[in-house]
Amino acid sequence: MTPPIGVNGDNFRDPTTAWQGPDGTWKVVIGSYSNKQGMAIIYQSKDFVNWTMHPKPLYSTSKTDMWECPDFFPVSINNTNGVETSVTNPSVRHVMKASFNSHNYYFVGTYDTEQENKKNRRILWAWVNESNSSEDDIHKGWSGLQAIPRKIWIDRSGKQLVQWPVEELNNLRDNQVYVYGKHLKSGSVFEVSGITASKVDIETMFELPELEEAEFMDTSLVDPQLICDRKDSFVTGKYGPFVSRRDWLLLSRTIHSCAIGHPHSFDSMFKHVIYRSSLRNNLDKTTYGAFVDIDLHQEMVPLRTLIDHSIIESFGGKGRTCITARVYPKLAINNEGHLFAFNNGTLSVTISSLHAWSLNKAKINCRGSLENTESC
Template sequence: MSVSVSSLWFMVLFSFVLSYGEASHQIYRNLESIPSSSSQDQPYRTGYHFQPPKNWMNGPMIYKGLYHLFYQYNPYGAVWGNIVWAHSTSKDLINWVPHPIAIFPSQPSDINGCWSGSATLIPMGKDIVPHILYTGINKANQQVQNLALPKNLSDPYLIEWVKVPQNPLMAPTSANQINASSFRDPTTAWRVRGEWRVIIGNKKNRRGKAILYRSKDFTTWAEAKHPLHSSPKTGMWECPDFYPVSTSSQVGLDTSFVGKGTKHILKVSLDDKKHDYYYIGNYIPKNDTFIPDGETIESVPGLRYDYGKYYASKTFYDSVKHARILWGWVNESSSTADDIKKGWSGIQAIPRTVWLDKSGKQVIQWPIQEVEELRGENPSITMGPDLESGSRIEITRITSAQADVEAVFGISDFKMAEAFDPSWTDPQLLCSQKGTTVKGGLGPFGLLVLASDKLEEYTAVFFRVFKSQEKYVVLLCSDQSRSSLNGDNDKTTYGAFVDVDPIDHSVVESFGGLGKAVITARVYPTLAIGDKAHLYAFNYGSETVTINRLYAWSMKNAKLH
């Protein structure tokens, strides 16, 4: 099929602050209790991404009008270890108030740590009772599943939690042969035909599994004969997530919803790859199986929420907005030694609304609308200028170190688009090979963010357009190779192919691609800090690109702690 395109638009939304934002269980026994330095007045702390005041962090829910974020936290150091459940609440998912630690080691079933888990809201009489299932590490260092309930249901802040005496509710035994060192991260439960279901991440040898359990009372659980799904050679499935999506609407669905016009999303965090992958398919309640659409987990690595630093993500159903909200953890690019010096490690990415694309082939993600409330009143507006080959223009009148940018780039002549080689299947590798300084036909063009005055440091986020036999191929890159003069930082370049479907043969809006591709990065410049950070639009390709419109806002700080 050939497509005649006279003009193509690319819309990309950039939200960044000076430092962009695994359930990684690498324990630093010699470091996990080293006191951290003060985190006050540090240039790399974010202005509106959620992060703890100090130390290391990693299930959200809404209850009585308040959003609750529970997160893994080391109160004694900026590395992974001594894990408890910290707790903050918010009225808008942007401004947060911290509370005392919610869950901490106190029973034989969690005496060595309280790891990841999820909250489920259960109707009980006239009340809705939050139930938290979480992984505990017992005296034998086995991973087991425990239950905690709020002590006072009339308290909307849910300050105190009580663990049930029956803990652990699910555990490895000689009979079930579950790997006791790879049995963690229970999901939000869903209810079908009078029984609750929950899946737990697991691996046996190299086969990743979503082990399924059922219960009628949420206390007595029985393992199903088969997992919800599994896949060979994928390693440990951490932080699984399973939820329904509408095939015809952006409206979110309750986790227990099963019916016509729905698909299900199975997300797994692959411990081996440190990335989140998701699969779209059909859930069969009769036998509790999940069948991925078309290509299966066995034949392809799956789709990714984010092609940068983004892991251990979790969704929840917002019953007030009728939306599915996605949270994800952004780990650091700095060294462990630098994390300890900073006094903290890890942030939460901006919450995103997710829904199924009308094609049914991927989910769409977009920052929650509340983020826009942090925008300054007077945006910098750029409309119409052409970016000729090798040119760049500075975007001024904003705080470039903490900004929100919406940019639409237009191309009218595609004759010089580079030919796309079918062997280019790895977008991250392609972005590394064809970085910011490699001139192409159509691209690279985009933004240089967190740039120093003389461009000794910058992070480039850009597009390249290629022509294959049947369509155009759009590559979205985030190039951190020049992001900092600090040689100890991770400066990986990330990339994603954007699924561009021309609309009316002329317009396509591409968080690149109207939320079809997302890349999150963490950068630590040494020069481009505060008022010394600059923002540029650039075109280093051979063909002219037009800035159809570019809006840039300085972002106000959120109340984070």
């Protein structure tokens, strides 16, 4: 084993006892320091002779100097007996120990051998701004948060990135409802019953049976947001807007939340839009819009929308576009949030499939066993 490029020999030392993974690969951790970060580097080998460095360290931090005398080993949670270094099962936890700043430190966790391979994904964490006033932010004591993590890859056309929620998010799904083959005539609206829309994950596929009748989309304004901002969710085109919305129906049937639509489809494009309105004042109610390049003659119109109280994240065209927005409802709160599908266009639209799930809370920084959710 030799120091990687950029690491001095003095900052590469103190290998741990080796352990063997389920795939038969041997691994060793070596203490190091590089780019102002202390770290535990992993080296791996199939034959215990030829070693290569894992592309990611087991752990790294900018808060320490050189990691000296690192160690990584399992400990039993059932008794005081020592455990062989290659044991990985529910009866053990793993200890990461190192010496830096003239002190020894350790932390205990679960060693996930599958996660060690990183799943070969590029994951993006987006940022969600607030849309209310600065005074409200100060009153709350916080402002903004991270969006759901998205896997990133290039579209097969090579023209654009694709963003899609990481698969682990599906573990939060619960209480599924579904609709198949629902025909939406012009002006029709129906409630997707059996689910509240305050925390929900919705996947929908739309068919356009009379696509050839759709009007031409004026793209002389190259910014689709400007086009959408001049209209609202009640504007009637041949195709659109149509899709789903989270709101409540008052006697006047006024929308006081958001509508997400695909107005004016033509050729191989549709428009992915979030319209925002609210009973509250002093809010940013910008309309967001984007063109989505898909072949509507070969594909249906797909949309996935995730709602978490004030946050709406919508993925159009299987992730070819993504829009994140904030809506602060006064009435559509918790069980008062309802999910509707509608069609404001003059031509009919078919919901080929609609699947919706309630979203449970993510278990973050839990103590105790996975079954003991009360400790989260």
